[in-house]
Amino acid sequence: MRAVIQVVSQARVEVGNQVVGQIKRGVLIFLAICKNDDSSQAVWLAKKISQLRIFPDQDGKINFDLAAVAGEALVISQFTLYGKTNRGQRPNFSEAAPASQAVPLYEKFISTLRELGFKVATGHFGALMKVSLVNEGPLTLIIDSNNE
Numbered sequence: 001m002r003a004v005i006q007v008v009s010q011a012r013v014e015v016g017n018q019v020v021g022q023i024k025r026g027v028l029i030f031l032a033i034c035k036n037d038d039s040s041q042a043v044w045l046a047k048k049i050s051q052l053r054i055f056p057d058q059d060g061k062i063n064f065d066l067a068a069v070a071g072e073a074l075v076i077s078q079f080t081l082y083g084k085t086n087r088g089q090r091p092n093f094s095e096a097a098p099a100s101q102a103v104p105l106y107e108k109f110i111s112t113l114r115e116l117g118f119k120v121a122t123g124h125f126g127a128l129m130k131v132s133l134v135n136e137g138p139l140t141l142i143i144d145s146n147n148e
Contacts, residue, residue, distance in 0.1 A: 001031065001032065001033055001034065001037050001041050001042065001045050001105070001109070001144070001145045001146075002031075002032045002034065002081045002082065002142070002143070002144045002145070002146075003029050003030065003031050003032070003045060003049065003081075003142070003143050003144075004029070004030040004078075004081065004140065004141070004142050005027050005028070005029050005049055005052070005054070005140065005141045005142075005143065006027065006028045006029075006133060006135050006138070006139070006140045007026075007027060007054055007055065007135065007136045007137055007138075007139040007140075008023070008025070008026060008027065008028050008074075008133045008134055008135055008136060009024070009025055009134045009136050010022070010023065010024055010025070010133070010134050011023050011026075011028040011074045011131065011132065011133035011134070012074070012131070012132050012133075013074065013076060013121075013122075013123040013129050013130065013131050013132075014129065014130040014131075014132075015123065015124050015127045015128070015129055015130075020122075020123060020124060020129075021074055021121030021122050021123055022074070022121055023072035023073065023074045023119070023121050024072060025069060025070075025071050025072065026066060026069075026071035026072035026073050026074070026118075026119075027049065027054075027066060027071060027072075027073050027074070028073075028074045028076070028131070028133050029049065029073055029074065029075045029076065030076050030078040030081060031075055031076065031077055031078060031081075031106060031109060032077075032078050032079050032080070032081035032082050032096060033077075033079070033096065033097040033101065033102040033105045033106060034082055034095055034096065034097055034146065035095060035096070035097045035098075035101070036146065037097060037101075037105055037145070037146075038105070039104075039105060039108050041105075041145040041146075042105045042106075042108040042109040042112060043108065043109075043112050044145060045109060045143065045145050046109050046110075046112035046113045046116065047112065047116070048143060049066070049073075049113075049143065050065065050066050050067065050113060050116050050118065051065050051066075052065060052066070052141070053065050054139055054141070055068065055069045055071065062139070066118060067116075067117070067118075071118070072118065072119040072120070072121065073113055073118050073119070073120045073121070074120075074121045074122070074123075075106075075109065075110055075113070075120060075121070075122050075123075076122070076123045076129065076131055077102070077106050077123065077125045077126065079093060079096035079097075079102070080093065080096075081096075082095040082096040083096075099125070099126060102125075103125055106125055110122060
C-alpha cells in the first residue's frame with residue numbers, strides 16, 4: 001500500500017456537485033493498493049499513520065499525533081499512486097490492484113482507523129472526485145508499506 005499523507009486544517013471531496021466527505025483538522029490520505037497487498041498491510045498502515053507525530057505542539061515542533069490533536073481523516077482512493085512513467089508518455093498502472101482486490105483492503109484501512117477512534121470521511125472508490133484542502137505546514141509524507 002502506498003499513501004500520501006497531508007496535514008490539513010480542512011479538506012473535502014465532491015462527487016458530481018455533491019460533497020460526500022469533509023473534515024476539519026487532521027490528515028488527508030490518498031491511498032493506493034498494490035496487487036501484492038493484504039489486510040495486514042492495511043492495518044499496519046492505518047496504525048502507522050495514526051501514530052505519526054506530525055502536528056505541531058505549542059512551540060511549533062511536530063510532536064503530536066492525530067489523537068493528541070483530536071484530528072480527523074479523509075481517505076481518498078487513488079490507484080494512480082502506482083503509476084510508472086519510466087517508459088513512454090502514458091503512465092502504466094499495472095502494479096495497482098484491481099477493484100475486486102482493492103475495495104476490501106481500502107475498507108479494512110478505513111475500518112481500522114475508525115476502530116482506533118478516529119472520525120473518518122471518505123470519497124467514493126473509483127469515482128471521479130474533486131478534492132479540496134488547506135495544507136498546513138505544508139507537511140506532506142509518502143509511506144509505502146512494501147518499503148518499510
